Amino acid sequence: MLFLVLKIIHLSSVILFVGSIFFITYIIDVLKHQNPKEEYKLFAPKISTRARKLMFINVPIVFLSGLALLFMYDFTSIAVLMWLKVALALGVIVTFFLSDWIVKKTDHIHWFHHFFHHAVIFVMALVVILSQLM
Known part of the structure; x- marks a missing residue:
């Protein structure tokens, strides 16, 4: 029962996280180009x-629930995929917490903001694909 509750919490949190990044990248950034700068601001x-x-x-809910699920799995043949998924997910989480700093440092590079969000979405998609392979 605990496994099912953790899985629901983890999946709900992941959906919210991925959905937020998707919304910012594909909705907000598009509105930036379709509206006057003053309105966008x-x-x-x-x-x-x-x-x-x-x-x-x-x-943190994504991280902690994922960590709890990781240690509930028996370390079987899926262990390599699981650790690859964990490594990619940790990269996304660290990137999230550093994103303000990264964006400020690269503000003068016009293409970077667009690339940055798309790269994060790509890695998130890889994590989802890996989770479906297990």
Whole structure:
């Protein structure tokens, strides 16, 4: 029963995390190019701030529930895939916590912000694919 509860918590948290990054990348960034800069500056920071506050609660839940699930699995033939998934997921989590710093340091590089979000989504997709292979 504990395994099922942890799995539901983990999957719900992952869906929220991936959905937030997807929304920022494919909705907010598109609106940036379709609206005048002044209008964009009115709504985008509010959405981003709200999403970040939510993610600072959600990301530790993803991490802790994933860690608990990791140690509930028997270390069988899926262990290599599991550890690869964990490594990729940890990379995404660390990137999330460093994202403000990364964006500020690379603000002058116009293409980087776009690349950064797409790279994170790509790694998230790899984690989801690996989870389905197990």
